Amino acid sequence: MKKILSFTFILLFSIVIFAQKTISGTVKNDDGKPLASASVTIEEIGKNAILEYAITDAKGNYKVTFTSNDEKILVKVKAFNHQTITENYNNATQTLNFVLQEKATEIKEVKLKTKLITKRGDTISYDLKSFESKADRSLADVLKKIPGIEVNKDGSILYQGEPINKFYVNGKDLMEGSYGLINNSLPKDAVQKVEVLENHQPVKILQDKLSSENAAINVQLKKSITMTGRGETSLGVAPSLWNVKLSPMLFTQKYQWVLNYKTNNMGEEVEKENNILAFGNRFEGMRRNFSENSWLSVENAATPQNVPVKRYLLNNVHYLSANVLTNLSKQWELKANASYSNNAIERESMVKTFNANNDLTNTSLVSNNFYTNQAKGEIIFSKNANKSFFKNTTTYNGLWNGDLANTKNNNIASNQRTKTPSNSFQNSLSAIIPWKERLVNAMSFISYRDDKQDLFINPANYVVNLQNVDGGNNSEVVHQFLNLKTFEAIHSASIGLSKKNWTFTPEVGLNYTNNKLLTDVNGVTGNSIQDYQFSGNALENDINFKNLKPYAQMMVNYKREGLDVNLSFPVNFNNISATGTNNLDKTLNKVTYEPRLFMRYDLTSFWKFSTFAGITNSFGSINDVYNGFILLSAKNLSSRNTDIQQTRSNFVGSRLEYRNPLNNIFFNVSYNFNDRTNNVTFLNELDEASQQFIIKGYNLENNSKTNSARTELGKYFPKFKTNASVGYNYSLNNYQQLPANSTPTESSFIDVEGVNQGVSVKFNNNYFSWLSVDYNANWNFNNTKSPDDARFNNKTNLFNHALSAYVYPFKNHTLGFTWDELHSSNRERTAKNAFFDLSYQYSMSEEKIDLELKVLNITNNNVFENVTFNSTFNQTSYTTVNIRPRQVVLTLKFNFK
CATH class of the missing domain: 2.40.170 (Maltoporin; Chain A)
Known part of the structure; x- marks a missing residue:
């Protein structure tokens, strides 16, 4: 199996390498002056499929590398206020210089249309508005729907199947890897776009010297000064239920802070939002998640696997945290993070x-x-210049x-x-x-x-x-x-x-x-x-x-x-x-x-x-x-x-x-x-x-x-x-x-x-x-x-x-319906095991307030059943776990601003 897979990769790599072609040259106007920001696009003839593109630099130079097995390719050269050139060329590595004739562009009607996904260098930008649905409220709700991005059950974010190494808001790393809180509580309406920074090196002095294998996420907000956050209050029955979430946030050029208080007995593991999910770069030093060094333990009841925790967790939790970032000067930052959970x-x-x-x-x-x-208490003093x-x-x-x-x-x-x-x-x-x-x-x-x-x-x-x-x-x-x-x-x-x-x-x-x-x-x-x-x-x-x-x-x-x-x-x-x-x-x-x-x-x-x-x-x-x-x-x-x-x-x-x-x-x-x-x-x-x-x-x-x-x-x-x-x-x-x-x-x-x-x-x-x-x-x-x-x-x-x-x-x-x-x-x-939920929500759009009535586990399943195998003892186990019964919950949701 190993040899077959290795051969497959070598073959794939060889095919791509040998099929590559490069076209380079210059783009100028009819006066011989270089044209900057002109686009050179390589397409397949008759298929309207873009293979590659390049944008000319200040000197009018361009270079585009592409892969195609066709005998001919189509080259399009465009620039504002100039006539477009469209020509067929042989599929080969070559130098092509273009001269564009001036042509005034008459604009009859202007319609602004935002691109869903754009790429500039190692940065891919996603227009959040293009992926959201009417039911989405938080950043995490929308991220789950973006191509190339996954959000795991623990809140961690993957890009192309690999974990990110940083999570920024307006270019600042307030949470130092514990980004689950912002991901779950930042209103989507406050976000302008989400950027993926590929091969991101977080230490600036090393960016041209040592690259990284992982990507980072940068959340760009709509306003330079943003006071925002989410809040929820819920009451329910079967038995007496409550859920309170208060997460006000402030983001400015000099200060960022996030305060958080959450309490519930409805099966939400809010205390895990403090876990470090992104560890940055080794040159930033060492940070570790802290957990019980569990040498000794009582016998533990089994837990269901691959099922949302809210289905079975019978909890009573109070979680309080505060995260603050301030710029002491143009280059120095001070961060203080504290949390407590019961x-x-x-x-x-x-x-x-x-x-x-x-x-x-x-x-x-x-x-x-x-x-x-x-x-937990943490103080971070840093300079990243x-x-x-x-x-x-x-x-x-x-x-x-x-x-x-x-x-x-x-x-x-x-x-x-x-x-x-x-x-x-x-x-x-x-x-x-x-x-x-x-x-x-x-x-x-x-x-x-x-x-x-x-x-x-x-x-x-x-x-x-x-x-x-x-x-x-x-x-x-x-x-x-x-x-x-x-x-x-x-x-x-x-x-x-x-x-x-x-x-x-x-x-x-x-x-x-x-x-x-x-x-x-x-x-x-x-x-x-x-x-x-x-x-x-x-x-x-x-x-x-x-x-x-x-x-x-x-x-x-x-x-x-x-x-x-x-x-x-x-x-x-x-x-x-x-x-x-x-x-x-x-x-x-x-x-x-x-x-x-x-x-x-x-x-x-x-x-x-x-x-x-x-x-x-x-x-x-x-x-x-x-x-x-x-x-x-x-x-x-x-x-x-x-x-x-x-x-x-x-x-x-x-x-x-x-x-x-x-x-x-x-x-x-x-x-x-x-x-x-x-x-x-x-x-x-x-x-x-x-x-x-x-x-x-x-x-x-x-x-x-x-x-x-x-x-x-x-x-x-x-x-x-x-x-x-x-x-x-x-x-x-x-x-x-x-x-x-x-x-x-x-x-x-x-x-x-x-x-x-x-x-x-x-x-x-x-x-x-x-x-x-x-x-x-x-x-x-x-x-x-x-x-x-x-x-x-x-x-x-x-x-x-x-x-x-x-x-x-x-x-x-x-009206909402959920089926797990x-x-x-x-x-x-x-x-x-099957679980069904129903919900009705009324939204007051101008006030950004939602009132929701939800019935969870409407079939009132009392136990979860599971079959597992233990290879150490060559045993099969049939497990039944007590889970949460039917619940009726009334929730008020709101943005802080």
């Missing part, structure tokens, strides 16, 4: 587990209550979680709870300073984090894996304690040397991580504590883990018109040690070489080809080196008494893109291959009756290979106001696995093959003034099998689609 979630599910023989082995009931308090760069980011994150679980496994019940407070401080600094003709970069990242976690399980004998321990057998409660303190420092310095089209950047750095881990398991009876000892092995750990990695690398960049090549040659000196209780004394000293290549070539204005390849090495962390057992959950007892893990990956990939704003066509196809080797393999010892297991690591090498391909074709049809796209993805994963409860030897491995195929379709139409339709559908087919084990054979099919239709029978009146459906099947089991 969230309570209920969840309940039942899971029936079937083994490879299709026998029912376990029925599990889990009911959860999750409680989260999270706070053409001649220097500076950025310092200081961040505090605090998390105070507490989870509860009531469970029953084959009629054996338990109560479980955790307390997991966590605090983190980070500071990231990056500076680029010109020194003579060189650029000097210094980066520093320092982080300290303290995680404390406690897990309590009652009764103690619920934990089957601890029933044979020495001491504490009569205890009432099992208590697992864990404390992890982490210090991390990452420092580097580099100098950029540029000559003509080449940039050489030698870099040296030092990465250091220190972890201190304390864990212990004991039994509690009343006020007394009993020590546990498990089959002669310790149930406690006191570990000091250190990872010191000095490194040096050379980065080489070659850039000329249409071609960009990046090479890096890092040499890493890895020094890892782990010492502590249970005779823990492990060290690893290894030098690794990790070369990487990235190349992009603009075949024409519309076609772009890129390829990449490289080698990576990763090593085990504190999560992989504890000899004593840790009770990670009531069902999971784990020990990692192995060598320090070493994982080596060789990867290669390529990508071909076509984006033609003239014909509104966007296309991309990509291929990736990864060969991964690990020196440690983990074996699961499963007790089928309780579904509890012990994980142990062994020094056995395993290998996996993954081939994956993806393609997508999208087109906007202006005449029919329709945007349509179709996508296909394929992956083949071959890996080695130790079957559960097998003997851990090299001969025990089985080869497993997993094939996954997916088809996606997206369609939206606004052709009729009284109707707009949005439709998305996905089909996924997964086949997992092993030639070494006939029982290891499973096929899973998944289909889900979402339809939204809005009818406008009269002015200011809207998901089917999953596995072996002899099939689960089907």
Whole structure:
């Protein structure tokens, strides 16, 4: 498969290269003076299809590269107040000079007509008005309908299938990657256009030296001073429901700020709007999403997959945030971001587990209550100028979680709870300073984090894996304690040397991580504590883990018109040690070489080809080196008494893109291959009756290979106001696995093959003034099998689609219908789920106020059904999850201005 796909890409690339032709020359008037801004268009004869075009510069010069297999091509030359030239020429590389005769243009009537999509250099602009429907209110509503752009369920934006690296409003990055809030709350009426900045390098001083693989989004507002934002207030029944959203915003040349307060118990995950979705450029320093370091956990109820969260999330959330940007001077900016969320979630599910023989082995009931308090504060001081760069980011994150679980496994019940407070401080600094003709970069990242976690399980004998321990057998409660303190420092310095089209950047750095881990398991009876000892092995750990990695690398960049090549040659000196209780004394000293290549070539204005390849090495962390057992959950007892893990990956990939704003066509196809080797393999010892297991690591090498391909074709049809796209993805994963409860030897491995195929379709139409339709559908087919084990054979099919239709029978009146459906099947089991919503909205256009009445889940489905396959244990699970019942909601929506 890999060879076939690679050959296909080489063939495609060769065909395009050899079919290319270039026509260049000058355009002048009859006095011999050069004509600027004249257009030279190459078309197919008799087909009215534009192949390529170019605009003359101030000296009248032009150059246009195109691809055509026809014998002849049509060339049109136009300029204002001059007579158009239209001639046929041979399809060949040649020089054509044109002289245009003056001709006065009589304008009888002027009709301004905005182009849907325009392209200038690496910037593609979309006229937002051309893609919106009457039902759309926010920027995100419209972005979903623009060709070449996708909006994921988490709010992240993809362009041509790849994530963006920046999200600007009027050229400023207020949100520093956490753009979900603006995307969801910025009124579409405030936006003039949306720009895609292809291959965007956010650090200005590097823009002519180092390019980027990713694009950025810039939202251009209609007014230079914009006071805007969205607000909603909702009340409902079944049971008592509320939803309040208040997001005022101000955007000026000097200041930008966004305030936000949201609270609801209607299943909206508003607290995730604070997640970082775009991470910018490595030279900007380091920023990370903060989440619970979840070593210990209660048993969790299952959640539906590929279903909107609002269908099943039983929450009660309050989320408050503030984001402020101010220009301290012409070049210096100060940003301050702060947020706090308080969230309570209920969840309940039942899971029936079937083994490879299709026998029912376990029925599990889990009911959860999750409680989260999270706070974040961040100050960013930056200068991003053409001649220097500076950025310092200081961040505090605090998390105070507490989870509860009531469970029953084959009629054996338990109560479980955790307390997991966590605090983190980070500071990231990056500076680029010109020194003579060189650029000097210094980066520093320092982080300290303290995680404390406690897990309590009652009764103690619920934990089957601890029933044979020495001491504490009569205890009432099992208590697992864990404390992890982490210090991390990452420092580097580099100098950029540029000559003509080449940039050489030698870099040296030092990465250091220190972890201190304390864990212990004991039994509690009343006020007394009993020590546990498990089959002669310790149930406690006191570990000091250190990872010191000095490194040096050379980065080489070659850039000329249409071609960009990046090479890096890092040499890493890895020094890892782990010492502590249970005779823990492990060290690893290894030098690794990790070369990487990235190349992009603009075949024409519309076609772009890129390829990449490289080698990576990763090593085990504190999560992989504890000899004593840790009770990670009531069902999971784990020990990692192995060598320090070493994982080596060789990867290669390529990508071909076509984006033609003239014909509104966007296309991309990509291929990736990864060969991964690990020196440690983990074996699961499963007790089928309780579904509890012990994980142990062994020094056995395993290998996996993954081939994956993806393609997508999208087109906007202006005449029919329709945007349509179709996508296909394929992956083949071959890996080695130790079957559960097998003997851990090299001969025990089985080869497993997993094939996954997916088809996606997206369609939206606004052709009729009284109707707009949005439709998305996905089909996924997964086949997992092993030639070494006939029982290891499973096929899973998944289909889900979402339809939204809005009818406008009269002015200011809207009727809405939503239909979500998901089917999953596995072996002899099939689960089907369908949800329907109805809505009526009255709009007061002048006041920009909407009043909406909505009925959600009108069929009152109480549970969601799903079928899944677990390849680790060769098991099928049939799951039912309690979801939100029928709800009736009245909502008032408004713009702040």
